[in-house]
Amino acid sequence: MGIERTRRFVYLALFSAMAIVLSMIESIYIGPVFFMVRIGLANIVALVTVKILGVKEMIIVNIMRVVISTLMRGMIFSSTFWISLGGVALSSIVLILMEKAGSSLMFTSVIMSVAHSVGQVIVVCFFYMQAGVAAILPYLLLGSIPMGFLTGITARLVLARIKPLKKQRE
């Protein structure tokens, strides 16, 4: 039991670190692929975490990723932080619902990507007090679908190579 617990902590730490690094690489070096649409590399880690460790751990990884990556860029509690948190909160809720509904990994990834965009747009609308900012939403929705497939395919490739710890415990 002790080794199992330690292994889970190690995985949690590794996934958190990977999510933070991917999030920072994407925001600093990669940027938007098309218009304002980003790949969402850190979503791959969220998908892998929920399958390998479980829902609670996925929430921890996502919170760590938002807090630490914005803290390291000196943007903690700025508009960027809240927008990022809005996207991550909604996509995490959707991921939990999809996981409970037993949806396929690819569909979960795409819907999660869409939810991330919607969450960010909602927070941006609040920040600028302009419902018109929601005009960006259709572009983000259309861009989120291929990006969701991309992250889903990557997550599937990763999951094929790692043993799920949550099943070992059952």
Place this chain on the structure above:
Amino acid sequence: MKKKEWIILAVIALAALIMLGVMKMIPKNSAERDPSLMPEEDAKGIWVAVVNRNKAILYFDSGIDAEYQVTGNVSDMTIEVADGRWRVKEVECYDFTCKNMGWVDEEAILPIICLPNDIVIVDAETAANMISEVNDGN
């Protein structure tokens, strides 16, 4: 993926396309000029405002080719105006989304937004509405 899941994705994509179509059909905002928020003289092109923290910090004429320097929350920003279009030429923030948006003109659906600097570059009439809406809320 199941058939039902493909249908849901198709519905989302279709909804996004319908939203784009509706946006194209909606006429652009034509609010009356508020002289306290916009330059009074006529522009060669249109008046464009640079809004930072809900205040217009610069107005420029899109018909006059020039470069402008403004300072946002985290860095300076250079705005270039040429041939009736404008873009963020240089910015020192970490994000570069505003710079990557490239050239924008008065027909553009989206304004240039720089989140780290809290700067929105938008036509002056829309900016007047943004500022007055915020003021009404206070």
